[in-house]
Amino acid sequence: MDLAFFIQLFVTGVTTGAIYAAVAMGFVLVFRVTGILNFAQGELLMVGGMLIISFREAGWPLYAAIPVTIALVFLLGCAIYALALGPAIKRGTNISLLLITLGISQVLQGLAQIGWGSAPRYTGDFSPTAHPISVLSVSITTQSIWILGGVLVALGATYLVLERTGIGRALRASSIDPMMARLSGINVRMVSLIAFGAAGALAAVGGLLLAPVIGMTYATGSLIGVKGIAAAVIGGFGSIPGAIIGGIALGLLESLASLISTGLTTGISLLAVVIVLLILPNGILGGRRVKAAVGV
Amino acid sequence: MSAPSVLVDAALEVHGITKSFGGNHVLRNVDMSVSPGSLHFLIGPNGAGKTTLFNVISGFIRADAGTVSLFGSDVTGERARKVARQGLARTFQNLQLFASLTVAENVLMALHGQMKGGLPRAMTGLFVSREENREYERAYEWLDRFGLAKYASSMPSDLSYGDRRLVEIIRAFASQPKVVLLDEPAAGLGLSARANLFDVLKELHAGNMTIVLIEHDMKFGMALADEVTVLDVGTRIAHGTPAQVQKDDAVIAAYLGKRSVADA
Amino acid sequence: MKSPLMTKRRNQHFIWLGAVVVVAVLPLVFGDGYSQTVILTIGLYAIFGIGLQLTMGTGGILNMGHAAFIGIGAYSSAIVTTKGGNPWVGMLVGIVVAGVLAFVVGLPILRLRSLYLAIATLCVALAVTNVLGFWTALTGGQNGVTGIVPFSIGDFSFIDLPSQIYLIWGFLLVAVLIRINLRYSVVGREFEAIKDSDLATSSLGINHGARRLQIFVIGSVIGAVGGSLYATYLSAITPDLFGFPFLIQIFVLVALGGMVSLWGAPIGAIAVVCLHEFVIPVISGGNAGPVEIVIFGVILVIVMIFAPNGLTDQVVSTTRRLVKIARRRRNHDEPSSVTPASKKVAA
Ligand SMILES: Nc1ncnc2c1ncn2[C@@H]1O[C@H](COP(=O)(O)OP(=O)(O)OP(=O)(O)O)[C@@H](O)[C@H]1O
Numbered sequence: 064m065d066l067a068f069f070i071q072l073f074v075t076g077v078t079t080g081a082i083y084a085a086v087a088m089g090f091v092l093v094f095r096v097t098g099i100l101n102f103a104q105g106e107l108l109m110v111g112g113m114l115i116i117s118f119r120e121a122g123w124p125l126y127a128a129i130p131v132t133i134a135l136v137f138l139l140g141c142a143i144y145a146l147a148l149g150p151a152i153k154r155g156t157n158i159s160l161l162l163i164t165l166g167i168s169q170v171l172q173g174l175a176q177i178g179w180g181s182a183p184r185y186t187g188d189f190s191p192t193a194h195p196i197s198v199l200s201v202s203i204t205t206q207s208i209w210i211l212g213g214v215l216v217a218l219g220a221t222y223l224v225l226e227r228t229g230i231g232r233a234l235r236a237s238s239i240d241p242m243m244a245r246l247s248g249i250n251v252r253m254v255s256l257i258a259f260g261a262a263g264a265l266a267a268v269g270g271l272l273l274a275p276v277i278g279m280t281y282a283t284g285s286l287i288g289v290k291g292i293a294a295a296v297i298g299g300f301g302s303i304p305g306a307i308i309g310g311i312a313l314g315l316l317e318s319l320a321s322l323i324s325t326g327l328t329t330g331i332s333l334l335a336v337v338i339v340l341l342i343l344p345n346g347i348l349g350g351r352r353v354k355a356a357v358g359v
Numbered sequence: 360m361s362a363p364s365v366l367v368d369a370a371l372e373v374h375g376i377t378k379s380f381g382g383n384h385v386l387r388n389v390d391m392s393v394s395p396g397s398l399h400f401l402i403g404p405n406g407a408g409k410t411t412l413f414n415v416i417s418g419f420i421r422a423d424a425g426t427v428s429l430f431g432s433d434v435t436g437e438r439a440r441k442v443a444r445q446g447l448a449r450t451f452q453n454l455q456l457f458a459s460l461t462v463a464e465n466v467l468m469a470l471h472g473q474m475k476g477g478l479p480r481a482m483t484g485l486f487v488s489r490e491e492n493r494e495y496e497r498a499y500e501w502l503d504r505f506g507l508a509k510y511a512s513s514m515p516s517d518l519s520y521g522d523r524r525l526v527e528i529i530r531a532f533a534s535q536p537k538v539v540l541l542d543e544p545a546a547g548l549g550l551s552a553r554a555n556l557f558d559v560l561k562e563l564h565a566g567n568m569t570i571v572l573i574e575h576d577m578k579f580g581m582a583l584a585d586e587v588t589v590l591d592v593g594t595r596i597a598h599g600t601p602a603q604v605q606k607d608d609a610v611i612a613a614y615l616g617k618r619s620v621a622d623a
Numbered sequence: 624m625k626s627p628l629m630t631k632r633r634n635q636h637f638i639w640l641g642a643v644v645v646v647a648v649l650p651l652v653f654g655d656g657y658s659q660t661v662i663l664t665i666g667l668y669a670i671f672g673i674g675l676q677l678t679m680g681t682g683g684i685l686n687m688g689h690a691a692f693i694g695i696g697a698y699s700s701a702i703v704t705t706k707g708g709n710p711w712v713g714m715l716v717g718i719v720v721a722g723v724l725a726f727v728v729g730l731p732i733l734r735l736r737s738l739y740l741a742i743a744t745l746c747v748a749l750a751v752t753n754v755l756g757f758w759t760a761l762t763g764g765q766n767g768v769t770g771i772v773p774f775s776i777g778d779f780s781f782i783d784l785p786s787q788i789y790l791i792w793g794f795l796l797v798a799v800l801i802r803i804n805l806r807y808s809v810v811g812r813e814f815e816a817i818k819d820s821d822l823a824t825s826s827l828g829i830n831h832g833a834r835r836l837q838i839f840v841i842g843s844v845i846g847a848v849g850g851s852l853y854a855t856y857l858s859a860i861t862p863d864l865f866g867f868p869f870l871i872q873i874f875v876l877v878a879l880g881g882m883v884s885l886w887g888a889p890i891g892a893i894a895v896v897c898l899h900e901f902v903i904p905v906i907s908g909g910n911a912g913p914v915e916i917v918i919f920g921v922i923l924v925i926v927m928i929f930a931p932n933g934l935t936d937q938v939v940s941t942t943r944r945l946v947k948i949a950r951r952r953r954n955h956d957e958p959s960s961v962t963p964a965s966k967k968v969a970a
Pocket residue numbers: 357358380383385403404405406407408409410411412452
């Protein structure tokens with residue numbers, strides 16, 4: 064085994080990890096602002112992938128299909144909050160809120176199956192080439208470059224929104240202390256709505272970039288959703304850099320695991336999650352102490 | 360050599376407790392010594408750190424430094440339920456009754472520690488055990504003693520706020536603790552409820568129970584207290600008998616512009 | 624003094640005896656095979672539901688792994704009996720495996736925040752279905768196991784439908800009885816108290832981590848018992864029987880039947896099985912799978928928005944509140960003339 068081989072593994076891992084990172088970031092954003100674990104996050108990715116496939120089948124160019132897909136899934140994310148979680152959050156318990164997101168994930172899966180059928184749907188690479196590009200005997204598909212670039216742009220945009228805009232400041236304030244945010248006049252419902260929308264947009268980016276790589280089915284989302292949760296847990300479930308690092312780490316881990324057996328990848332993420340939960344409850348970036356929530 | 364508890368001169372000994380949340384220093388090197396059988400009055404302006412000190416003592420919060428001991432045995436850093444097992448009971452500043460249990464069952468919960476609560480028995484037992492019935496009667500007697508027996512089968516939400524406070528206090532005492540911490544029991548009570556509570560505390564205290572009381576109503580507390588500790592912004596600024604503390608310059612300064620200690 | 628602790632429990636015991644009578648005559652009233660299959664399925668689902676009610680409702684644990692524990696029970700029976708073992712031994716193996724796994728997985732309950740538990744149990748669920756699907760030597764992989772032997776006592780074998788109904792509903796009634804006893808016991812009271820205020824329970828010296836771990840194990844074991852009965856009834860099982868759609872069905876069951884209501888599991892089971900058997904085939908017109916998923920999803924969402932503790936519990940508590948208000952009205956028989964007047968002022 065030579066260096067190029069490992070670089071190859073590394074590239075594959077980082078590419079997969081980038082998708083996980085986008086999904087994980089959505090989980091973390093929503094969780095930080097609303098305290099909800101949104102199980103429908105993976106389904107939002109699936110819808111994003113399905114939409115771009117449909118738009119491209121309809122002959123739309125990428126520069127139209129991509130923004131429309133992102134915008135639609137953004138709105139879908141907002142709708143999930145506005146129609147279901149928003150009305151529920153006041154009386155809801157941890158359990159009821161979680162079950163609502165589970166229910167939504169089921170509805171999206173069922174509707175996708177009714178609308179788009181059960182067979183996998185495919186679409187071509189965004190920039191098709193006859194052969195993968197070869198750099199120093201490491202071959203990279205153009206779609207991997209799209210994925211890495213796209214996720215980077217999405218994360219960068221999210222970062223800029225969070226750091227530089229008023230709504231971003233409101234988001235950050237609410238994620239640190241929702242109570243204080245409310246007291247200082249931030250409209251927490253609005254901020255939650257935006258968080259759900261933004262998580263949808265991030266998932267859409269992941270989905271549309273992934274669509275050419277795999278056959279999208281109505282069930283694709285649930286597995287990737289679990290991977291996204293795993294990535295978020297590895298990153299400490301709460302910090303946004305953690306989500307990104309967790310995503311990449313999980314991608315690399317799976318890429319290494321595929322050396323042993325490709326069937327092993329799911330098992331590896333599960334194992335990673337369990338280990339992290341048991342040994343490092345605050346993620347690989349956090350300390351070993353469980354943050355105790357004491358409110359007397 | 361471990362001294363027998365009779366020889367211990369403090370029921371509750373707090374030494375050098377320091378606690379900060381983030382950068383916010385809430386308690387700084389606080390000492391407090393509560394004599395057995397005394398009613399110890401803990402005062403201080405809003406945000407002085409009184410409740411936080413209770414939380415540290417009762418094990419809900421771990422202090423950054425310092426020690427807590429109950430009748431000579433070290434309970435520093437123990438979890439709340441372990442500290443409770445060692446004989447510490449408390450009430451909460453915001454009432455913590457069990458809303459889905461009846462009033463009598465609320466008090467009964469305090470007696471659970473003395474019952475055999477095995478799970479196999481709970482799942483298979485068709486009848487209420489004799490032991491449980493006996494404890495229920497004890498809970499009922501506690502309510503009866505303070506005139507609340509008529510509410511035994513009511514839900515807490517049916518009671519007036521003052522009576523709910525009383526139930527929480529009775530629940531704390533019913534567990535037969537060695538030390539009881541009461542966090543602002545009179546807050547939000549009307550005049551007659553307050554007078555009633557005063558009599559209740561007086562009676563409980565006469566039973567030689569060690570009590571630490573947080574209360575903003577000075578007259579109320581000082582009339583009951585044997586000893587006083589004064590906190591201000593996380594520091595103990597005075598301690599002693601009620602008479603000593605009321606004359607203390609630092610205490611008067613801390614309360615200046617709010618209200619005078621003597622006639623609050 | 625006769626303590627009031629006994630009365631609630633007595634009432635439930637009488638209802639329980641009534642249920643025993645009803646169950647005894649059920650197969651006699653409904654003689655045809657289809658009705659009996661439906662009744663039997665309701666019994667099975669009710670057992671699954673009770674297990675989940677215990678962990679989620681009583682223990683307050685976000686349990687995403689219940690279907691997996693049912694699967695463990697089912698596969699234990701399947702594997703033991705097809706290898707020549709006694710079905711009762713199979714059930715026992717299922718109980719032990721599920722119990723031990725629940726204990727190990729549940730250990731973090733003692734320290735993890737509740738959301739992490741949802742994730743941990745989800746991981747277990749996926750891991751179990753993974754193992755069931757790919758450990759071909761033991762589980763038959765995706766093809767599953769066939770030829771599972773039914774339960775028997777002496778020479779009598781529970782093969783025909785009525786006897787299977789009695790077997791399954793017998794287990795269900797025992798599970799309900801356990802739940803009734805538990806609810807009105809010292810331990811049950813502690814669970815109520817923990818849900819109301821974990822601060823106060825800690826300050827009374829109650830170890831709620833340990834209690835919740837116990838209930839997690841019990842709920843999972845009941846699930847495994849249900850799984851074992853399920854497998855011997857079907858006589859052939861595959862891993863995807865215990866996947867996500869199945870879990871969702873049980874969630875819907877609990878959402879409709881209520882998280883804590885003592886009779887909620889049978890009620891929810893009747894609702895879910897009737898939806899599945901009678902309503903959804905009519906609506907879907909041929910494409911039952913995805914339509915069912917959508918309908919169950921929508922039910923779950925709507926019920927959890929308006930009744931976070933489940934439909935039955937909501938109905939019970941709302942009725943109670945209305946009764947209380949009505950009673951208060953009757954006691955204070957004063958005309959409420961204040962409201963119209965103040966409205967006038969406001970306008
Ligand atoms: N869990 C916590 N996290 C952060 N800050 C806290 C926490 N608990 C208390 N504080 C801060 O510690 C300070 C002291 O609070 P504490 O409740 O102990 O005061 P107190 O003396 O009981 O006041 P009061 O008379 O109003 O009850 C306050 O400034 C409060 O904001």
